[in-house]
Amino acid sequence: xxxxxxxxxxxxxxxxxxxxxxxxxxxxxxxxxxxxxxxxxxxxxxxxxxxxxxxxxxxxxxxxxxxxxxxxxxxxxxxxxxxxxxxxxxxxxxxxxxxxxxxxxxxxxxxxxxxxxxxxxxxxxxxxxxxxxxxxxxxxxxxxxxxxxxxxxxxxxxxxxxxxxxxxxxxxxxxxxxxxxxxxxxxxxxxxxxxxxxxxxxxxxxxxxxxxxxxxxxxxxxxxxxxxxxxxxxxxxxxxxxxxxxxxxxxxxxxxxxxxxxxxxxxxxxxxxxxxxxxxxxxxxxxxxxxxxxxxxxxxxxxxxxxxxxxxxxxxxxxxxxxxxxxxxxxxxxxxxxxxxxxxxxxxxxxxxxxxxxxxxxxxxxxxxxxxxxxxxxxxxxxxxxxxxxxxxxxxxxxxxxxxxxxxxxxxxxxxxxxxxxxxxxxxxxxxxxxxxxxxxxxxxxxxxxxxxxxxxxxxxxxxxxxxxxxxxxxxxxxxxxxxxxxxxxxxxxxxxxxxxxxxxxxxxxxxxxxxxxxxxxxxxxxxxxxxxxxxxxxxxxxxxxxxxxxxxxxxxxxxxxxxxxxxxxxxxxxxxxxxxxxxxxxxxxxxxxxxx
Amino acid sequence: xxxxxxxxxxxxxxxxxxxxxxxxxxxxxxxxxxxxxxxxxxxxxxxxxxxxxxxxxxxxxxxxxxxxxxxxxxxxxxxxxxxxxxxxxxxxxxxxxxxxxxxxxxxxxxxxxxxxxxxxxxxxxxxxxxxxxxxxxxxxxxxxxxxxxxxxxxxxxxxxxxxxxxxxxxxxxxxxxxxxxxxxxxxxxxxxxxxxxxxxxxxxxxxxxxxxxxxxxxxxxxxxxxxxxxxxxxxxxxxxxxxxxxxxxxxxx
Numbered sequence: 001x002x003x004x005x006x007x008x009x010x011x012x013x014x015x016x017x018x019x020x021x022x023x024x025x026x027x028x029x030x031x032x033x034x035x036x037x038x039x040x041x042x043x044x045x046x047x048x049x050x051x052x053x054x055x056x057x058x059x060x061x062x063x064x065x066x067x068x069x070x071x072x073x074x075x076x077x078x079x080x081x082x083x084x085x086x087x088x089x090x091x092x093x094x095x096x097x098x099x100x101x102x103x104x105x106x107x108x109x110x111x112x113x114x115x116x117x118x119x120x121x122x123x124x125x126x127x128x129x130x131x132x133x134x135x136x137x138x139x140x141x142x143x144x145x146x147x148x149x150x151x152x153x154x155x156x157x158x159x160x161x162x163x164x165x166x167x168x169x170x171x172x173x174x175x176x177x178x179x180x181x182x183x184x185x186x187x188x189x190x191x192x193x194x195x196x197x198x199x200x201x202x203x204x205x206x207x208x209x210x211x212x213x214x215x216x217x218x219x220x221x222x223x224x225x226x227x228x229x230x231x232x233x234x235x236x237x238x239x240x241x242x243x244x245x246x247x248x249x250x251x252x253x254x255x256x257x258x259x260x261x262x263x264x265x266x267x268x269x270x271x272x273x274x275x276x277x278x279x280x281x282x283x284x285x286x287x288x289x290x291x292x293x294x295x296x297x298x299x300x301x302x303x304x305x306x307x308x309x310x311x312x313x314x315x316x317x318x319x320x321x322x323x324x325x326x327x328x329x330x331x332x333x334x335x336x337x338x339x340x341x342x343x344x345x346x347x348x349x350x351x352x353x354x355x356x357x358x359x360x361x362x363x364x365x366x367x368x369x370x371x372x373x374x375x376x377x378x379x380x381x382x383x384x385x386x387x388x389x390x391x392x393x394x395x396x397x398x399x400x401x402x403x404x405x406x407x408x409x410x411x412x413x414x415x416x417x418x419x420x421x422x423x424x425x426x427x428x429x430x431x432x433x434x435x436x437x438x439x440x441x442x443x444x445x446x447x448x449x450x451x452x453x454x455x456x457x458x459x460x461x462x463x464x465x466x467x468x469x470x471x472x473x474x475x476x477x478x479x480x481x482x483x484x485x486x487x488x489x490x491x492x493x494x495x496x497x498x499x500x501x502x503x504x505x506x507x508x509x510x511x512x513x514x515x516x517x518x519x520x521x522x523x524x525x526x527x528x529x530x531x532x533x534x535x536x537x538x539x540x541x542x543x544x545x546x547x548x549x550x551x552x553x554x555x556x557x558x559x560x561x562x563x564x565x566x567x568x569x570x571x572x573x574x575x576x577x578x579x580x581x582x583x584x585x586x587x588x589x590x591x592x593x594x595x596x597x
Numbered sequence: 598x599x600x601x602x603x604x605x606x607x608x609x610x611x612x613x614x615x616x617x618x619x620x621x622x623x624x625x626x627x628x629x630x631x632x633x634x635x636x637x638x639x640x641x642x643x644x645x646x647x648x649x650x651x652x653x654x655x656x657x658x659x660x661x662x663x664x665x666x667x668x669x670x671x672x673x674x675x676x677x678x679x680x681x682x683x684x685x686x687x688x689x690x691x692x693x694x695x696x697x698x699x700x701x702x703x704x705x706x707x708x709x710x711x712x713x714x715x716x717x718x719x720x721x722x723x724x725x726x727x728x729x730x731x732x733x734x735x736x737x738x739x740x741x742x743x744x745x746x747x748x749x750x751x752x753x754x755x756x757x758x759x760x761x762x763x764x765x766x767x768x769x770x771x772x773x774x775x776x777x778x779x780x781x782x783x784x785x786x787x788x789x790x791x792x793x794x795x796x797x798x799x800x801x802x803x804x805x806x807x808x809x810x811x812x813x814x815x816x817x818x819x820x821x822x823x824x825x826x827x828x829x830x831x832x833x834x835x836x837x838x839x840x841x842x843x844x845x846x847x848x849x850x
Contacts, residue, residue, distance in 0.1 A: 429702055430695035432637050432668050433661040436630040439623055440689075442658045446733040447781070456740060463747035470754050 018043035020101050022110035023204040024086075032120045034085045034530070036063075037096065038204070039110065040197070042079040047103055049082050057094040057117060058086045061532060077196075085530055088117035113202040139270070141168045146180065146227040146272040154280050156295040157381045158213050158325055159185075163227045163272065165208040166198075171234040173265070178210055180227035180272075184279070185214040186326070215326045216279040225274035232265040282379050286386050290333070294378035296325025300333075302374055302391035310401045311366055317394070319357040319374060332357040333376040340365040363398045370395045481528045488525035492518050492589050496582065503578050508566060511578055515585050516563035519556065522589055526596055536560045543596070552591050555584045626657045630665075637669055645669040660689030664696050671699070676707050677795035677816035681848045684793060688784075691729050707817025727780035735781040742774040792832070792847040794818040800840025804829030811840040820847060 018041070025036040037060070041047050045067065052060045063083045086096075096113040143166050150159045163178045177190050190212045198207045216222060282295070301320045309315055319332060327350055337343060344360040361371065373392035380387050446452050476483045495518030502511040517531075524531035527542050536557050547553070562581055565571040573581075633648025649666035652658075667682030683700040690696055730738075746767055753763030794814045801808035804826055812834065814820065820832040820842075829841045 427702060429668055429671055429699045432634055432665040433695070434634060435661065436627050437659050437661050439626055439652075439657040439659050439662075442653065442656045446736040452736065452740075456743070459740070459744050459747065463744075463751060466751050467754070470751065 018103055018106070018108065020099075020103075020108035020110055021199045021204070022096070022099060022113060023199050023202050024096070024113055024115060027114065027202065028116045028118060029086075029088055030120050031088050031091055031117055034087050035115065037084045037086050037113075039082040039084070039099065039101075040079050040204075041082075041101070041103065041108075042077070042197075044103060045078055045080055047080055047101075050099065050101055052084060052099070053097070055086070055094070055096055057090055057092060058088055058096070058115075061085045061087070061530075063530065079197075085532075087533075091117045091119055093117075111199070111202065138268070141170050142166065142172065142231075142233070142268070142270065144178065144227060144229050144270045144272045146178075146225050146275060148224070148275055148277065150277065151275075152278045152280065153216060154282055154295055154379065154381050155216050155219055156282075156293055156326060156329070158215060158296055159277065161212050161214055161224070163210045163212075163229070165210075165229060165231075165270070166200075166205040167208070168203055168205045173232045173234055175208060175231040176229060178227045178229040180225045181274070182214055182224055184218045184220075184222040185216050185224060186329070188213040188215075188328075215329070216277070219279045219281045221276060221278050223274050224277055225272060227272040228269055230267060230269045232267050235264055235266070283384070288375075288377040288386055288388055290375055290388075291377040291379070291386060292331040294325055294330050294376075295381060296323050296378060297380055297382065298323030298325060298330075298376070298378050298389070300374075300376050300389045300391055302394070304371060304394040304396070307395065308397040308399070309363065310399050311363060312401060313362070315361045315363065315371070315396065317359045317361060317371060317374075319359075319391075320354055321357075321376065322354045323378075325378065327353055327355050330355050333374045335359050335361070335374060336372045338368070338372060340368050341371070363396070366398045366400050368396065368398050484525040484528060488522050489589065489593055491525070492522040492585075495521075496586060496589075499582055499585070503575075503582060506575070508573060508578065512563040512566040512573075512581070515559060515581055516567070519559055519585050519588065522592075523556070526592060546597070547592075547595060549591065549595070552588060555588050559584050559588070622655060623657070626652045626655055629655075630662065633669075634665065637665065637672070642669050642673040646673060658685075658689075660686050660693065660696070663689065664693070664699070667699065667703070671703055675795070676703060677793055678848065679703050680707065680817045680819075681793040681795065681850060684791075684850045687728070688788070689731060691731060704817065707815065723776070723780070724783075727783060730777075730780065732781060732784055735777050735784070738777045739774060739781065742770050742777065746770045746774065788850050790821050790823075792820050792822050792830075792849045794820065794842075794847050796846045798842045798846035800832065800834070800838070800842050802840065804831070804841040808841070812838050814840075814842060814846070822847075822849065 020039070020041050022037065022039050024038075029035045037052075039050055049062060049065060052062075061084060063085055066081045066083065068079045068081065088094075093114065093116050096115065098112045099110045101108045101110075144163055145166065146161065146163045148159055148161050150157075153159050161180075163180070165172075165175065165178075177193075180187075190210050194209045194211075196207055196209070198205050214224065298321055303318045305316055305318075317335060321327075321330060321332060330350075332346070332348055332355060335343060335346075340363060342362040342364055344362075346357050346359040348355065348357045350356075371392060371394040373390055375388055375390045377386055377388040379385075476486070495514060499511055499514040499518065502514055520534050521531045523539050524534050527534075527539070529538070529542075536553075539556060540553055544553075559581055562573065562577070566573055629648050629652050633645045633652075636642075636644035636648060646666065646669045649662055649669060652662050653666075663682045663686035667679045667686060670676075670679035670682055680700070680703050683696060683703060686693075686696050687700065727735075749763060749766040749770065752758065753760075753766075794816055797813070797815050799810045800812050800814055802811050803809075814832075814834065818834065820834055822830055823833055823839065824831040825844070828844050830844055830847070831839060831841055832847070833839045
C-alpha cells in the first residue's frame with residue numbers, strides 16, 4: 001500500500017515465468033513434533049490451494065497461504081506460498097513425493113524431498129555448547145559461489161563473472177560488493193545486484209547475484225579469485241539457543257534495523273573457490289593491418305554533416321561503435337589524412353557502452369570530393385576469425401567562398417569600443433527608492449515567529465509519525481512472533497465477548513467450544529506455535545521457565561479439562577461453573593498479559 | 598451560553614480592532630515614507646531623515662526605508678550614520694545593486710582603517726554567499742532542507758531505495774543544512790556585536806577620559822563590541838587592536 005501511495009513506477013515487467021517448488025524447514029524431525037512444508041508458485045497469483053496427497057508416515061494439515069510481491073530494479077515478481085504442517089506418525093525415513101500442480105493447463109512438478117523422523121528426544125535441544133557446532137555449520141547457511149561460463153577465452157575477450165551469495169535462514173545486512181583477485185585481468189564494475197529465491201536439495205536459499213566482467217590482459221592459465229564478500233549477520237541479544245534462527249530473510253532488509261530493537265551484529269567474511277581460466281593468444285593468421293586489439297562483436301555507424309560546405313568551413317564526421325567487447329579500451333578507427341583536408345584532434349567519449357568519436361575536418365580546396373572510408377577491424381571469438389567493418393567513403397561538395405567571405409572575423413568589434421575606453425565615469429549615490437515595499441515589524445524574523453516554529457515542529461512530528469508507522473508495518477509483516485503476540489489479546493477479547501453472549505443464552509457446548517478455542521489460540525499466539533493440537537502439557541512445558549505462578553497452570557488445566565468434558569464426554573455444567581470458567585479465562589489472559597515477556 | 602457568545606464577540610472585536618489598527622499603522626508608515634521621499638527630492642535632507650526615522654519609531658522597518666535613510670544621511674554629510682543605515686538595509690535587500698553601489702561608495706569616502714580580510718578562499722566565499730541572503734531566506738532554506746532530508750529518508754524506506762542513494766542524498770542535504778545554519782548563526786552574531794562609528798573618537802587603553810590614547814577611530818569604521826561598562830564600550834578594530842570608546846560615538850547594526 002505504502003509503495004503505491006508513494007508512487008512506484010507504473011512500468012512493470014510481468015514477464016515472469018511460472019515455476020513451482022517445494023521445500024521444508026528441516027529434514028530431520030522428532031516424533032511428536034511437526035515440520036513445515038511450503039509449496040511456492042512463482043509468477044502467478046491465480047492459483048488455488050493444493051490438496052496434498054497422502055504421504056506415507058506423515059499426516060498433513062493446511063495452515064494457510066501467503067503472498068509475496070517484490071519489485072527489484074523495476075522488475076515485478078510475485079509468488080504465492082501454501083504452507084502445510086506435517087505431523088510424523090512413526091519413525092523412519094520417508095519421502096515427500098513430487099507434486100503435480102496444474103496451472104493454466106500446464107502441469108508443473110516439484111522435486112521429492114527426503115526426511116527422517118526420529119524418536120522424541122533423539123534430537124537434543126540446542127545448548128550453549130552446540131552453538132559452537134552451529135557456528136561451524138554457519139557456512140552451510142551462508143556462502144558464496146563464483147562462476148563463469150567461459151573456462152577458455154581469448155586475450156581481451158569479455159568474460160562474464162557471476163558471484164552468488166546464498167543465504168538460508170539468516171538475516172544478513174550491510175552486504176558489501178564482493179572483491180576478488182584478478183591478476184592478469186582487467187575487471188569492470190559490478191552491475192546492480194539482483195535478488196531471487198532458489199531451492200537446492202529441498203532447501204530454499206535467498207540468492208543475491210553480483211555480475212561483472214573481466215578482460216584478460218595476458219595469455220596462459222590464469223587464476224581468478226577467490227572472491228571475498230563481507231556482510232553482517234544479525235541476531236537478537238536476548239535469544240538463547242540458536243543464534244541464527246528466526247530473523248526472516250536477507251530481503252527483509254531495512255535501513256535502521258536495531259534502532260529500536262536489541263540486535264547484535266556479527267561481521268562475517270565469506271570466501272569462494274577460485275576459477276582457472278585458460279587464456280589463448282589471438283591468431284596471427286588473417287590479422288588485418290589496422291587491427292588494434294578489439295575482441296568481441298562490434299558494430300559501427302558513421303555520419304558526416306553537412307555534406308555541402310564552402311572552403312574553410314568545418315565538417316563533422318561522427319563515428320559510433322558499440323558491441324560486446326571492452327568498450328573502455330576500444331581504440332576508435334583513425335581517419336586517413338588527405339591533401340587539402342585539415343584534421344583536428346578528435347573528441348572521443350564512452351557512454352552507456354557506446355564509444356563516440358567526433359572528428360572535425362576542414363576542406364582547404366574545392367577539389368575535394370569525398371572523405372575517405374573508415375575501416376574498423378576486430379576479432380570475433382565466436383567465429384574465431386577477424387572481421388572488418390568499413391564505412392564510407394563519404395561524398396561531399398566543396399564550394400568556393402563568396403567574395404568578402406574568405407576570412408571570418410571572430411571576437412569583439414574594436415571600433416565599437418574605442419571611443420569609450422578613456423571615458424571617465426562620475427561617482428555618486430544612486431537615487432532613493434520610491435516604492436516602500438512590504439513593512440516588517442521591527443526585530444521580527446521568520447525563525448522567531450510562532451507560525452514558523454509550529455510549522456517546523458509539525459514537519460518533524462509528521463516525519464516521525466511516518467517513520468513509526470513504517471517501523472510498525474514492517475515489523476508486523478516480518479516478525480510473525482510479534483504480530484501474533486500483539487493481536488492475541490484483541491482476538492481473545494472478541495472471543496470472550498462471544499463466550500459471554502453464549503453464556504447469557506445458556507448454550508453450554510458452544511460456550512465451552514468458544515472459551516477453549518479462545519484460550520488455545522491465545523496461548524498458541526504467545527508461544528508462536530500452531531493452535532491445533534496445543535495441549536496443556538505443551539503449554540506447561542513451554543511456559544514453566546518464565547511463569548512461576550502455579551495457580552495459572554491450574555486454571556489453564558481446569559479450563560481445558562472442563563471444556564473437553566463438556567465437549568466430548570457430554571458432561572453438563574451449571575451457570576455458575578460456566579461463569580467461573582469464563583472468569584478463569586479472563587484471569588489467565590490478564591495475568592499472562594502482565595507477566596509473559 | 599450567553600456569556601460564551603459575549604466573550605467570543607468581544608474577542609472577535611478585539612482581534613478586528615487590532616487588525617484595523619495594524620492596517621492603519623502601515624498606511625501611516627507608507628504616507629510618511631512618501632512624505633520623506635518628497636522632502637529628499639526637495640533637498641530637505643533633515644526633514645527626510647526625520648520622516649524615515651519616524652517610520653522606524655513606529656516599529657516598522659524594511660530595506661527601502663533603511664536605504665533611503667542612508668541616502669538622506671549621506672546627503673546630510675553624516676557618513677557614519679549613512680553606512681549604518683546601508684548595513685541595516687543589507688539585512689533586507691542584500692542583492693539590491695543600488696544599495697551595494699551606495700554602500701561601497703560611502704565606505705570608500707570614509708577614511709576608515711582597512712586591513713586585509715583574514716581567512717582563506719573558502720571562508721571568504723562563504724561570507725560572500727551568506728551576505729547575499731537574508732535571515733528569512735536562510736530560515737526557509739533550512740526548513741526546506743530539513744523537510745527534504747526527512748522526505749528522502751522516508752521515501753528511501755518506503756520505496757526501499759539502496760542505502761547508498763539515501764545516504765548520498767542526505768549527505769548533500771546535510772551539507773546544505775549545515776552551511777546555511779552556520780550562515781544564519783554568523784549573521785545573528787554579526788548583527789548583535791558589530792557597530793559603526795558615527796563620530797571620530799579615540800580608543801583609550803582604559804575606560805577613562807584621562808587614560809592613554811591607544812588608536813583613533815574615524816566615522817564609518819566598523820568595530821566589534823566586546824563589552825559595555827557604564828558610559829564606555831570595549832571595541833575591537835579589524836586589525837585586532839582593542840580599546841575603550843565612549844557610548845554615543847558608535848551605533849550598533
